[in-house]
Amino acid sequence: MNRSLTGATVQIDLKSPTLNDDEIDYLRSTLREDYDLIVRGVELGDDSVSPPIAAAPTTHTISQMTDAPTTRDGEPSRIVPCTIRSGQIEEFPQGSLIIYGDVNSGGEVRAGGDIVVLGTLRGNACAGTNGRLSAVIIAMDLAPLQLQIGNCVNRSTTNEKPPGYPEIARIGPEDVIVIEKFVKF
Amino acid sequence: MGKVIVVTSGKGGVGKTTSTANLGTALALLGKSVVLVDADVGLRNLDIVMGLESRVVYTSMDVIEKQCELNKALVRDRRVDGLMLLAASQKNNKDDMQPEQMKAICDKLRTTYDFTLVDSPAGIERGFRNASAGADEAIVVTTPDVSAIRDADRIIGLLQNVEIEPINLVINRFSPQLVGNGSMMDQADVLDILNIDLIGVVPEDSGVITSTNRGIPLVYEDGSPGAQAYMRIARRLTGQRIPIPDLEQKGLFSNILNWFTKNR
Numbered sequence: 530m531n532r533s534l535t536g537a538t539v540q541i542d543l544k545s546p547t548l549n550d551d552e553i554d555y556l557r558s559t560l561r562e563d564y565d566l567i568v569r570g571v572e573l574g575d576d577s578v579s580p581p582i583a584a585a586p587t588t589h590t591i592s593q594m595t596d597a598p599t600t601r602d603g604e605p606s607r608i609v610p611c612t613i614r615s616g617q618i619e620e621f622p623q624g625s626l627i628i629y630g631d632v633n634s635g636g637e638v639r640a641g642g643d644i645v646v647l648g649t650l651r652g653n654a655c656a657g658t659n660g661r662l663s664a665v666i667i668a669m670d671l672a673p674l675q676l677q678i679g680n681c682v683n684r685s686t687t688n689e690k691p692p693g694y695p696e697i698a699r700i701g702p703e704d705v706i707v708i709e710k711f712v713k714f
Numbered sequence: 715m716g717k718v719i720v721v722t723s724g725k726g727g728v729g730k731t732t733s734t735a736n737l738g739t740a741l742a743l744l745g746k747s748v749v750l751v752d753a754d755v756g757l758r759n760l761d762i763v764m765g766l767e768s769r770v771v772y773t774s775m776d777v778i779e780k781q782c783e784l785n786k787a788l789v790r791d792r793r794v795d796g797l798m799l800l801a802a803s804q805k806n807n808k809d810d811m812q813p814e815q816m817k818a819i820c821d822k823l824r825t826t827y828d829f830t831l832v833d834s835p836a837g838i839e840r841g842f843r844n845a846s847a848g849a850d851e852a853i854v855v856t857t858p859d860v861s862a863i864r865d866a867d868r869i870i871g872l873l874q875n876v877e878i879e880p881i882n883l884v885i886n887r888f889s890p891q892l893v894g895n896g897s898m899m900d901q902a903d904v905l906d907i908l909n910i911d912l913i914g915v916v917p918e919d920s921g922v923i924t925s926t927n928r929g930i931p932l933v934y935e936d937g938s939p940g941a942q943a944y945m946r947i948a949r950r951l952t953g954q955r956i957p958i959p960d961l962e963q964k965g966l967f968s969n970i971l972n973w974f975t976k977n978r
């Protein structure tokens with residue numbers, strides 16, 4: 530168990546419906562007592578051939594992905610109605626994440642698709658983990674420590690304050706992340 | 715029924731113990747019954763800051779181990795009515811105590827005292843969990859620097875996870891001069907990141923150090939800016955609505971005053 534996760538809030542994605550309520554309660558209390566992880570929600574899948582408990586998140590290498598999506602079509606999104614604070618990770622590999630708050634430094638958001646932060650993004654954001662290279666990161670104030678889209682990583686180089694208007698980060702022509710003023714699609 | 719408030723921060727040395735001692739004394743001076751609980755097992759110092767070191771006989775560990783009754787373990791502060799201290803054991807360490815045991819102590823104190831203030835150790839591990847186990851509310855202390863703020867942010871997330879509410883912020887060691895010349899974050903910057911309610915701003919005050927060494931909380935020195943800030947926070951804790959004065963403005967003003975006195 531990664532020590533840095535101590536005290537984090539986690540979402541459990543169960544790819545199998547074979548756990549009953551008692552078993553889920555047990556999982557919840559074990560994670561809480563032994564690992565200090567707070568379970569925010571448990572999602573039950575209905576795909577009974579998958580392993581019972583989702584393993585630790587895998588970091589995909591885009592080149593390994595043969596069936597990476599190319600459009601947003603059919604991509605679900607999840608709304609997170611709060612600020613992601615230091616030490617917290619919000620993850621949604623299936624699609625896009627919309628944060629009704631800030632992502633503070635020391636906090637992290639990871640999405641299969643796009644990431645939209647309706648506050649200040651100060652921490653780390655990793656978009657396009659499903660391999661869709663058109664994934665973008667949009668924030669009202671973009672002041673991240675680190676951005677990642679697909680395999681492209683961009684570390685903050687300046688200590689400048691964000692410009693005061695929304696910005697968008699995407700993969701530009703030379704396979705580097707470019708940050709621009711956000712204009713409507 | 716009283717309130718149990720944990721005073722915490724994540725980072726060490728930002729002023730948790732100083733704030734606990736001063737807010738507790740201030741609340742007692744306002745006529746409230748108060749007990750201060752040192753939850754920094756193994757590194758206790760609230761008793762020193764309160765000047766009660768020599769009077770500590772029993773600690774919370776003795777209560778837990780049923781060596782003595784809770785009431786007998788409380789040290790009375792003779793300078794003001796209604797102020798008590800429950801010291802931490804110095805010979806044990808944080809893992810010798812369970813969060814439930816601390817919670818049981820807080821649950822008892824809540825029935826008798828208007829305010830139970832729990833001085834938390836630094837960190838996010840067992841010591842913090844012990845300190846917050848019995849808390850209804852929290853006061854998060856931070857200094858206006860990025861590392862203290864990041865730790866405060868971490869702690870706020872953990873407090874929110876266990877549904878401790880409200881969580882109020884104290885910004886300590888604030889220096890209007892340093893904000894004025896751009897080398898310290900201002901109040902708005904700190905609040906923008908932490909996004910919780912501000913209950914007070916305590917200025918950098920050299921009186922804190924002398925009062926710590928003498929074991930006399932600063933709030934007894936009416937005139938000092940730190941004492942006034944702590945008295946205002948205590949009043950806000952009792953539900954009085956007192957605006958937070960704009961220290962930055964005052965800073966500018968005293969800067970100008972300083973300039974005049976220096977250049978006279």
Ligand SMILES: Nc1ncnc2c1ncn2[C@@H]1O[C@H](COP(=O)(O)OP(=O)(O)O)[C@@H](O)[C@H]1O
Nearest residue numbers: 726727728729730731732887917918919922923
């Ligand atoms: N407002 C202040 N002005 C000046 N010094 C302060 C102030 N608040 C705290 N200090 C000093 O900072 C040090 C750490 O304070 P303390 O309350 O022991 O922190 P903590 O309990 O968070 O570790 C002490 O030496 C104390 O005197």
Ligand SMILES: [Mg+2]
Nearest residue numbers: 730731754834
């Ligand atoms: Mg302390």
